[in-house]
Amino acid sequence: MDEISPPKVLFLCVHNSSRSIMAEALVNHYLADNWRAYSAGTDPKEVNSLAIRALRELGIEITGAKSKHLNVFTGQHFDCVITLCDEAKESCPLWSDSTQYEHIGFPDPSTAKGDDLARLKIFREIRDQIKEKIIPKLLELRSNLC
Numbered sequence: 001m002d003e004i005s006p007p008k009v010l011f012l013c014v015h016n017s018s019r020s021i022m023a024e025a026l027v028n029h030y031l032a033d034n035w036r037a038y039s040a041g042t043d044p045k046e047v048n049s050l051a052i053r054a055l056r057e058l059g060i061e062i063t064g065a066k067s068k069h070l071n072v073f074t075g076q077h078f079d080c081v082i083t084l085c086d087e088a089k090e091s092c093p094l095w096s097d098s099t100q101y102e103h104i105g106f107p108d109p110s111t112a113k114g115d116d117l118a119r120l121k122i123f124r125e126i127r128d129q130i131k132e133k134i135i136p137k138l139l140e141l142r143s144n145l146c
Contacts (some may be wrong), residue, residue, distance in 0.1 A: 007079035008036045009138060016041030017121070018051045018110045019084040023130050029060045030135055034142050038078075040070040048110050054123040076090040080141055082134070100141060104133055 009027060013020035020039035027037035044067035055062055080100040085108065106129055112122035 005038050006034055006080055007142065009031050009036065009080040010073060010078040011037065011039040011082050011083060012041065013084045014042050015045040017045045018048045018108065019106050019126065019130065021047055021051050021065055022055060023084060023134055025055050025060050025062045026131050027134065027138060030140055035138050036072065040068045040073055042070060044069050044141060050120050050123040053120060054127045104137065106130060
């Protein structure tokens, strides 16, 4: 990390379609001066429209977001890598000795059943859980990096 740019965090999930996308957007929105967030997956799928809607409710627009394979970031340095699902925790490669690793798991909202409103409720719950757990964790890690 240099003096000019904030530290970088990479969120990993299998599909990079819901949890990791929401985590990336939340951090870039709420902690823009403290962190730069990215996300990727081991088997990326299309960004879930309910993740887009759940973020839009907070004034965060990610309409153009794309799911990315973690290979896109090979060779890049991240100050922190956070896995958000157990499968990603087990299958993701280590980055470097200088990278802080964390696992903060959340249920997969894309598996929610019911109509769009019932499923959106689950996305909101996961979005809020991510915000409540990830933001304080990154603020704590940021203070340790300085």
